[in-house]
Amino acid sequence: MPTRPLDVLNRSLKSPVIVRLKGGREFRGRLDGYDIHMNLVLVDAEEIQNGEVVRKIGSVLVRGDTVVFISPAPGGD
Amino acid sequence: MPTRPLDVLNRSLKSPVIVRLKGGREFRGRLDGYDIHMNLVLVDAEEIQNGEVVRKIGSVLVRGDTVVFISPAPGGD
Amino acid sequence: MPTRPLDVLNRSLKSPVIVRLKGGREFRGRLDGYDIHMNLVLVDAEEIQNGEVVRKIGSVLVRGDTVVFISPAPGGD
Amino acid sequence: MPTRPLDVLNRSLKSPVIVRLKGGREFRGRLDGYDIHMNLVLVDAEEIQNGEVVRKIGSVLVRGDTVVFISPAPGGD
Amino acid sequence: MPTRPLDVLNRSLKSPVIVRLKGGREFRGRLDGYDIHMNLVLVDAEEIQNGEVVRKIGSVLVRGDTVVFISPAPGGD
Amino acid sequence: MPTRPLDVLNRSLKSPVIVRLKGGREFRGRLDGYDIHMNLVLVDAEEIQNGEVVRKIGSVLVRGDTVVFISPAPGGD
Amino acid sequence: MPTRPLDVLNRSLKSPVIVRLKGGREFRGRLDGYDIHMNLVLVDAEEIQNGEVVRKIGSVLVRGDTVVFISPAPGGD
Numbered sequence: 001m002p003t004r005p006l007d008v009l010n011r012s013l014k015s016p017v018i019v020r021l022k023g024g025r026e027f028r029g030r031l032d033g034y035d036i037h038m039n040l041v042l043v044d045a046e047e048i049q050n051g052e053v054v055r056k057i058g059s060v061l062v063r064g065d066t067v068v069f070i071s072p073a074p075g076g077d
Numbered sequence: 078m079p080t081r082p083l084d085v086l087n088r089s090l091k092s093p094v095i096v097r098l099k100g101g102r103e104f105r106g107r108l109d110g111y112d113i114h115m116n117l118v119l120v121d122a123e124e125i126q127n128g129e130v131v132r133k134i135g136s137v138l139v140r141g142d143t144v145v146f147i148s149p150a151p152g153g154d
Numbered sequence: 155m156p157t158r159p160l161d162v163l164n165r166s167l168k169s170p171v172i173v174r175l176k177g178g179r180e181f182r183g184r185l186d187g188y189d190i191h192m193n194l195v196l197v198d199a200e201e202i203q204n205g206e207v208v209r210k211i212g213s214v215l216v217r218g219d220t221v222v223f224i225s226p227a228p229g230g231d
Numbered sequence: 232m233p234t235r236p237l238d239v240l241n242r243s244l245k246s247p248v249i250v251r252l253k254g255g256r257e258f259r260g261r262l263d264g265y266d267i268h269m270n271l272v273l274v275d276a277e278e279i280q281n282g283e284v285v286r287k288i289g290s291v292l293v294r295g296d297t298v299v300f301i302s303p304a305p306g307g308d
Numbered sequence: 309m310p311t312r313p314l315d316v317l318n319r320s321l322k323s324p325v326i327v328r329l330k331g332g333r334e335f336r337g338r339l340d341g342y343d344i345h346m347n348l349v350l351v352d353a354e355e356i357q358n359g360e361v362v363r364k365i366g367s368v369l370v371r372g373d374t375v376v377f378i379s380p381a382p383g384g385d
Numbered sequence: 386m387p388t389r390p391l392d393v394l395n396r397s398l399k400s401p402v403i404v405r406l407k408g409g410r411e412f413r414g415r416l417d418g419y420d421i422h423m424n425l426v427l428v429d430a431e432e433i434q435n436g437e438v439v440r441k442i443g444s445v446l447v448r449g450d451t452v453v454f455i456s457p458a459p460g461g462d
Numbered sequence: 463m464p465t466r467p468l469d470v471l472n473r474s475l476k477s478p479v480i481v482r483l484k485g486g487r488e489f490r491g492r493l494d495g496y497d498i499h500m501n502l503v504l505v506d507a508e509e510i511q512n513g514e515v516v517r518k519i520g521s522v523l524v525r526g527d528t529v530v531f532i533s534p535a536p537g538g539d
Contacts, residue, residue: 002475002476002494002495002496002503003494003495003503004495004497004503005495005496005497005501005502005503005523006497006501007495007503008495008503008521008523009523013079014079021145022485022528023099025145027146032079032080033079033080033081033082033084033085034079034082035081035082035083038501038525039082039083040082041079041080041081041082041084041085057148058148058149059085059148059149060146060147060148061082061085061086061146061147061148062145062146063115063141063144063145063146064525065142065527066099066145066146067525068483068487068524068525068528069489069522069523069524069525069528070522070523071519071520071521071522071523072520072521090156091156098222100176102222104223109156109157110156110157110158110159110161110162111156111159112158112159112160116159116160117159118156118157118158118159118161118162134225135225135226136162136225136226137223137224137225138159138162138163138223138224138225139222139223140192140218140221140222140223142219143176143222143223167233168233175299177253179299181300186233186234187233187234187235187236187238187239188233188236189235189236189237193236193237194236195233195234195235195236195238195239211302212302212303213239213302213303214300214301214302215236215239215240215300215301215302216299216300217269217295217298217299217300219296220253220299220300244310245310252376254330256376258377263310263311264310264311264312264313264315264316265310265313266312266313266314270313270314270346271313272310272311272312272313272315272316288379289379289380290316290379290380291377291378291379292313292316292317292377292378292379293376293377294346294372294375294376294377296373297330297376297377321387322387329453331407333453335454340387340388341387341388341389341390341392341393342387342390343389343390343391347390347391347423348390349387349388349389349390349392349393365456366456366457367393367456367457368454368455368456369390369393369394369454369455369456370453370454371423371449371452371453371454373450374407374453374454398464399464406530408484410530412531417464417465418464418465418466418467418469418470419464419467420466420467420468424467424468425467426464426465426466426467426469426470442533443533443534444470444533444534445531445532445533446467446470446471446531446532446533447530447531448500448526448529448530448531450527451484451530451531
């Protein structure tokens with residue numbers, strides 16, 4: 001059975017994800033919520049640029065329309 | 078229970094937040110209001126570029142479609 | 155009580171505001187009207203680039219989708 | 232009483248206006264029509280780049296979503 | 309009486325038009341059809357870049373959302 | 386009688402077309418399907434950059450919102 | 463009979479596809495799901511830049527509005 005796109009988000013709740021944004025920035029953190037616009041809530045998040053952590057953020061709301069992709073991050077990298 | 082994205086805004090009312098805009102600008106200020114488009118009202122705000130305060134603004138209405146992310150700023154940084 | 159974003163516009167009617175546009179331009183002028191798309195009418199307006207007035211405009215209709223932020227300008231700066 | 236944004240267009244019918252487009256181009260001409268998307272009809276128009284007239288156009292339909300601002304041009308400049 | 313923007317298209321049917329696209333390209337050709345999205349059908353068309361014809365195209369469907377302006381081309385230029 | 390834009394697509398079914406994308410890429414191939422968003426299905430397609438074939442693709446689904454224009458390609462060029 | 467664009471996705475379920483994104487990135491992987499916005503779920507995916515694999519990703523949700531094209535990848539390349 002195929003996977004519906006939002007199922008990926010649902011299965012990732014409370015788990016670490018990688019979020020790539022338009023413009024190249026990336027967040028890693030635990031997915032704490034989402035809505036159908038793919039607005040995302042991440043907690044214990046890190047903002048990453050060129051592979052380096054540039055900021056640690058306790059919790060962050062990312063606007064869905066800036067998201068390129070979201071990927072479950074099972075182990076770490 | 079997962080966090081709905083707009084809950085993050087609701088819980089941040091009257092508290093300091095960091096708002097990143099498309100193009101790299103950033104605002105810090107107290108969140109004084111929002112709507113479902115993520116239009117935001119900030120008071121006692123500072124506009125930041127490359128880590129430096131470039132303007133202090135008593136109150137500002139930021140259009141939601143220019144927002145990349147919003148993060149509660151519990152302590153300061 | 156939180157401030158609804160359009161309230162900021164309503165309270166600024168007939169008062170000076172600063173309007174930042176995508177691409178970096180800025181207008182200053184008295185807010186003479188707006189609609190829910192944040193289309194704005196400014197009168198006695200100045201267009202500003204890199205901090206300098208590049209044009210004086212009696213009245214101007216600014217399309218909402220080019221607006222980044224709007225800020226009441228109580229005293230001047 | 233505040234001015235509704237489309238009122239500015241209505242009052243400018245048959246009068247000269249300046250229209251700034253995204254990307255920096257500008258048209259000057261008489262406003263001969265508009266719709267709620269801010270699609271504009273200009274007649275006796277000039278296209279201007281860097282302050283110089285680059286083309287004279289009898290009549291032109293400008294798509295609203297490329298417009299940054301529209302300003303009545305009472306005298307000339 | 310003001311001219312409705314789509315009237316300009318209707319009056320230009322079967323006549324030569326100039327179509328400027330976002331990014332600077334331009335088409336000239338006879339307007340053979342359009343819809344309310346400003347999707348355009350041109351026949352006997354030429355694609356122009358920097359003032360030079362870079363391609364002749366028997367017929368072409370141009371997406372409305374790439375259009376900047378459309379102008380009747382009564383004589384030629 | 387004017388040509389409706391989607392008629393151009395309908396008449397081009399099973400025939401070779403040229404599809405220009407935003408950003409300058411181009412596809413050539415037989416049009417095998419489309420929908421009202423101008424999402425296109427091409428078969429026996431070639432991706433072209435700067436006039437050279439950079440990839441041959443058996444079949445491809447092109448998102449309508451990346452399309453600039455579509456042109457029937459009667460003979461070849 | 464013409465092929466409806468979403469049919470291409472349906473026929474590609476569980477099969478390898480190439481997905482080109484705006485900005486030039488590319489994913490290869492097995493298509494595990496999609497929706498009408500062309501949001502895509504890929505598994506056993508590789509992110510490719512300039513022809514080189516830059517990251518392996520177990521599963522990824524790609525936002526439809528960043529997609530340029532999707533192509534079944536029957537053999538490999």
